[in-house]
């Protein structure tokens with residue numbers, strides 16, 4: 053019997069503008085190791101993952117191959133492909149690169165290159181849920197009260213118990229998420245995450261409980277937090 057395989061698609065083709073660093077944020081060192089290398093290490097080490105596609109800005113591909121993929125011996129990286137102007141375009145490029153390696157029922161975990169604190173249990177739960185044919189969204193319940201604001205004036209306060217913060221990985225059957233991306237492209241729809249594409253086209257998305265440690269390193273204070281998380285774990289290896 054054919055066993056369903058799982059692949060990781062890592063979008064890391066952003067500009068890191070909100071970090072304001074002199075180099076793209078994914079190469080900033082976290083405990084002496086580039087952030088994106090820490091993220092990749094989790095998927096490289098996971099027995100659940102058969103292969104990885106990494107998406108990088110076109111002009112960074114040679115640097116990334118040398119300083120990340122080869123230096124840290126990420127043997128599961130099947131290809132490093134160029135990204136697009138928006139995250140969604142980068143993910144679609146990655147999905148197209150995966151077409152040569154996957155079958156429609158294989159599971160694809162789409163995970164931000166700058167979320168290095170993902171763990172094996174969440175990968176396992178995401179794969180298990182996505183295997184049932186729904187989109188699997190890793191998310192945490194919002195801790196703060198959220199306000200809807202128009203032009204500086206609060207218009208409403210949604211019931212917090214219904215609000216969740218979307219994280220990654222977001223996992224799907226390959227055929228399902230590729231079709232949603234194609235349809236979004238056709239309709240000119242741009243979402244800030246992958247599940248929103250499936251939701252828009254009437255697919256079911258269910259929650260995998262995430263972790264408040266699974267932060268997206270976006271602004272300088274996230275780096276301070278990330279170093280603190282790292283110091284809690286023995287050894288400091290990714």
Ligand SMILES: Nc1ccn([C@@H]2O[C@H](COP(=O)(O)OP(=O)(O)OP(=O)(O)O)[C@@H](O)[C@H]2O)c(=O)n1
Nearest residue numbers: 063064065066067068069070137138139142165
């Ligand atoms: N065109 C883009 C934009 C983002 N990403 C990736 O999507 C993930 C989440 O994006 P975010 O943290 O917002 O990164 P940036 O877009 O780089 O940040 P900024 O908006 O500050 O420039 C990151 O791993 C980023 O590299 C991508 O692959 N392609």
Ligand SMILES: C[C@](O)(CO)[C@H](O)COP(=O)(O)O
Nearest residue numbers: 139164218219220244245268
């Ligand atoms: C996919 C994501 O990380 C879920 O929180 C997020 O939506 C990415 O958004 P950004 O605009 O690239 O920060």
